[in-house]
Amino acid sequence: MPEKKARPRRPARPGATAAPRRTGRPRSTGQTVEGDAVDGILAAASTLFGQHGVDGTTMSRIATEAGLRQPSLYYYFRRKEELIAALVARANVVPLHLARALLAGEGSTAAQLHRFVHEDVVALCRLPFDINEVHRIAARDPEGFAEYWSERNQLQRLIARMVRSGCREGAFRPVDAHLTALTVLGTDEGVQNWFRVGPRLRTDPIGLAVADLVVGGLLIRADDLADVRKESATLVVPAGPDFR
Amino acid sequence: MPEKKARPRRPARPGATAAPRRTGRPRSTGQTVEGDAVDGILAAASTLFGQHGVDGTTMSRIATEAGLRQPSLYYYFRRKEELIAALVARANVVPLHLARALLAGEGSTAAQLHRFVHEDVVALCRLPFDINEVHRIAARDPEGFAEYWSERNQLQRLIARMVRSGCREGAFRPVDAHLTALTVLGTDEGVQNWFRVGPRLRTDPIGLAVADLVVGGLLIRADDLADVRKESATLVVPAGPDFR
């Protein structure tokens, strides 16, 4: 009896790099898999989460959309939350890369923050699903979403560093950098509370408006906002990972 | 056979005013009800939602906490969502009353908005549960949560009116009032994304910081912020409904 492996499930997500994808029992649909099977599953889940919400999407539905049966999903993900965690882990990379690139590059602190908020808002609007829905699930399961929280903490610290720089330089009002960073991230995410209901507005003006509000709220000289906005648009950010 | 009433369930929530609360079959726990039974159920649900999340709270658990069995809840609420809707309908009254009172009262527009954001943030932090969780559920069921959306739209229009006034008076930058109102509400709610994870900070400084950021982001002359903050604190708002 083949029972060498105590648990045949994938350990933690080796990705397409590790396992050379050996063949197993064919799917009942007859279709063959292109590349990593996980990609197809996550793509299906991502779309369905956006259409019916995370809780409104059953594992059975995801499986069908991905071309297999419900129990087969549990070969790749031990629990539904694990699937969700894999999804946000990818989504989180975008703003993290953006913040790092901005901090490492040129530009005034105010322009950096402006650009970050602008692009972060747009990126969240472009996600197929509502990040806040996942955020709530992650809050109930800190261990299962350890990667999510780690990345979010890193992001928060980077934003706090930006705010602190702005204060030291005399551009920003003296504020609590930690509290402000949290508020900024919350504001970016708060856009999703209304963006996904009713007809959708264009994302770019939204990002600009939010960035104006946030940076304008920190600047000591409000007149500088026009210049900051102009500079923000000129900042060059090396192309990072684009989700989906 | 007693079958005059086609549907014995409560029609829509007549409240304690209508029905004189007649007695029925006693509860298996033996306890008697004080006042409206709905109050006890909502109180139990409210607490449990805060502790384990809405989806993490079963109807059975709510029933047990309220002193009865699971099917009995369906005498008062036809679906779980109906129970949730009844809960937020109460919570929404607070900021709505606040905005109306501020608009009707004295004070500069900037101070009114500052005071609103401040108190709204604090009110949301004080809620036993996370309003955003409910917000997401409401988004998937617009008809079941018609009251929620109606009140939220009213609130949004009131804030937009504040913003428009500020622009006309020359205190605020010329911004899209509609878009700004949405962003402000989203920012208030976005605080909940981090407030409820880990150790909780004091709510009042948070409300102040968010109000500073929002109003500061709209003011043409950033120096005015100190005065606005001072005036905001002096505004008198007639005591409204306090939730729980």
Next chain:
DNA sequence: CCTGGTTTCGATAATCCATCGAAACTGAGC
């Protein structure tokens, strides 16, 4: 052709939401 490893699936247990019909009580009228 046999063996070991990979991938998929059918059957199934457990849990939760929601419904149905009946039980258990009160109060009013006779």
Next chain:
DNA sequence: GCTCAGTTTCGATGGATTATCGAAACCAGG
């Protein structure tokens, strides 16, 4: 006091969903 109508609660149960277990179906190598 007794019956009847109305109110409130409950037990039993169906349907849906998550997750597990063990076996089936395939491939590559000896």
